[in-house]
Amino acid sequence: MDRIAIIGGAQLNGTIPVSGAKNSAIKLMAASLLTDEPLRLTNMPRLADTRFLGKLLTRLGVQVTESDGPDGQQTLLHAPEITSGFAPYDLVRQMRASFNVLGPLVARSGQAKVSLPGGCTIGARPVDLHLQAIEALGAKIDLHEGYVYAQAPRGLKGAEIRFPFVSVGATEHAMLAAVLADGVSVIHNAACEPELVDLQECLNAMGAKVEGAGTPTVTITGVPRLHGATHAVIPDRIEMGTYAVAAAMAGGEVRLSNARPGLIDALLDKLKEAGAGVEETADGCIIRRNGQRLSAVDIETAPFPGFATDLQAQFMALMTTAKGESRIRETIFENRFMHAPELMRLGADISVSGGEARVRGVERLEGAEVMATDLRASVSLVIAGLVARGETTVSRIYHLDRGFERLEEKLGACGAQVRRIKGDGEAEL
Template identity: 75%
Template sequence: MDRIAIEGGARLEGEISISGAKNSAIKLMAASLLTSEPLRLTNMPRLADTRFLGQLLGRLGTEVQEQDGPEGPETLLHTPEIISAIAPYDLVRQMRASFNVLGPLLARSGQAKVSLPGGCTIGARPVDLHLEALRALGAEIDLHEGYVYAQAPRGLRGAEIVFPFVSVGATEHAMLAAVLAEGETILRNAACEPEIVDLADCLNKMGARIVGAGLDVIRIQGVSRLNGTSHAVIPDRIETGTFAMAAAMAGGEVRLTRTRNDFIANLLDKMEEAGVDVVRHNDGVTIKRNGRRLYAVAVETDPYPGFATDLQAQFMALMTLADGESVIRETIFENRFMHAPELARLGADISIQGGEARVRGVPALNGAQVMATDLRASVGLVIAGLAAKGETVVGRVYHLDRGFERLEDKLSACGARIQRLKGDSTAEEAGFDA
């Protein structure tokens, strides 16, 4: 099992190009099931999650072709017909978001059998909202032996769906199903994330009629068919924020390009409050910190445009070296502080009570062997390792590969002393040069 070794203390200087958004790309890939014509996605990230979903889509009838286009990595998806409406456990369990093939399968073929999802262990994250939305659209749904059996033999029908709380996945899933439903669908208390807007933009290019994406009320007028199109995936705001905090943690000056700083406005405000120099550009942001001690800052995760839960672990790592005590409140997922004990192995002073973490800054962190528990926790440990004295080895980096493209390459190009240890390599085999 691969691990990542980091020799801390190296400043970061240079430029990092941000990849396409994972959380957008996988929903856009699922949209290819809605049309018999080709869908070309550009600015595509190359990740374990996109590979997993590509394998599942291939099982359902999608021809998936990865290629290098004039603007970088792209994926061509073509589903002339649905050859199977069954998404088996062995594929769906590998990535939670693959559950979102249920809606498109149901909308296009009138039936689907999809395994209940797996994914990171960061809370229950039930799919009840997804299923209730599909039921509201007229689907007949039964749960049996770990599978969802869904039918809509007379097609889906538009409906008014009021989400009891904001859910990105349920909002996206309802959109993917409602575009081919007869009549109008209204989604209330909808998620407002940039990925929602990106999905709506792509679906509208395919012939859908969606208005209000990015607001809490989305209206969808169903159409009888969708066509193919070409669409560029938006920049990954979580990768952008992650590298911004990596630069602040290690110190130095790093410019992040091919991204949008407005996607992480809340984070950048908090980083400036902590004493980090932030310079916003049309195509990204520059992060600077040259030896100055950080200040403790309180954050609370919230749906967009609030502080993203997917950046919480990274921010906790940053606060371990801040002057004073910072309070981090997690309001989205109940089990998302599992990285705290691993940060403590590096010397961090963190106490957890319920959904609140208190981080008391320490003068320095010290390298150690640590273990990733989920995708964002894994990169939070990498960030901490950049500043820790000595060597840090992060295990279970298969979590990391699900959501970060060429992380080691991008960091090492800016001066980080980081490398991947293949297979059963031990910490002593890292072999960093003096």
């Protein structure tokens, strides 16, 4: 397996372009199942997760073509007909979000057999709310031998969908299913993340009638069919926040382009509080630190527009060398501090109790061999390695490849000493 090696101590100076959002792109790709006309997605990231979903969609009858167009990287998805409604475990298990093909399949063809996605290393993420939403829309749901069998031979019907708690994935899934339902559907206690707004804009460009995304109430008026469209994927706010933290950690000055800083206000406010410089620009922002040690600040994760759980691990890495003690409370996932022991291998002083971690800043980290446990944890170790004395080697980076495009290239262009070590032992500079 590949590893990433970082020699710490280099400041970051330069420009990092932010890619399209992974968490949005994979749901937009699933929307291609809803029409027999082509859906063209621009500003598309090239990631392991988008490749996984592309493989599954191909099995279902979608023609998936990647290319470089006038608007950058793009993916053309065309499903003239659904050739299979079966999504097997060996594909769905590779990425939980692929379970979201269930709703579009039932909405368009009236039936689907989709594997349950299985466990997740960062905690329980049940699909109960997904199934309740599809069932509320009139589908008959049966569970058998790890598979969901869903049928709606007469089509889905508009319904009131009330979630007992906020779920991004379930909200997206309900939207994807309801756009072809007969009648009006209202989703109550919907998630408000920007990716929901992006999905709404894409669906409406395809001829859907969706209102309210980004608020707790989303209303969908079903239409008989959708048509093709071209849609630009929103910039990745988690990638943007990750590189903002990396710049604050290493010092120097980094311009983040093709970015929307308003999507990570909660993080940028904390960076300012810690002592980093933040300046918004026409197409992003500039993060700078002149070498002065940052101050410890507390964070608590929360649904958007609060502090994103997907940035918690990165911020913990930042706090390992800050002056003072910071408290980090995780309220979204119950098992998302697995990066803490790996940061401690680099010399960090961290104690974890339940959903709270206390980070006492140290003067210096020391390079060591560490192991990624999930997507965001993997990049937190890279961030720590940027300042650790000597060499830090991060293994199991297939996690990282799921959500970060050309990470070594982007950091290296700003002066970081980072390289990928291929599985056969050869370094890729």
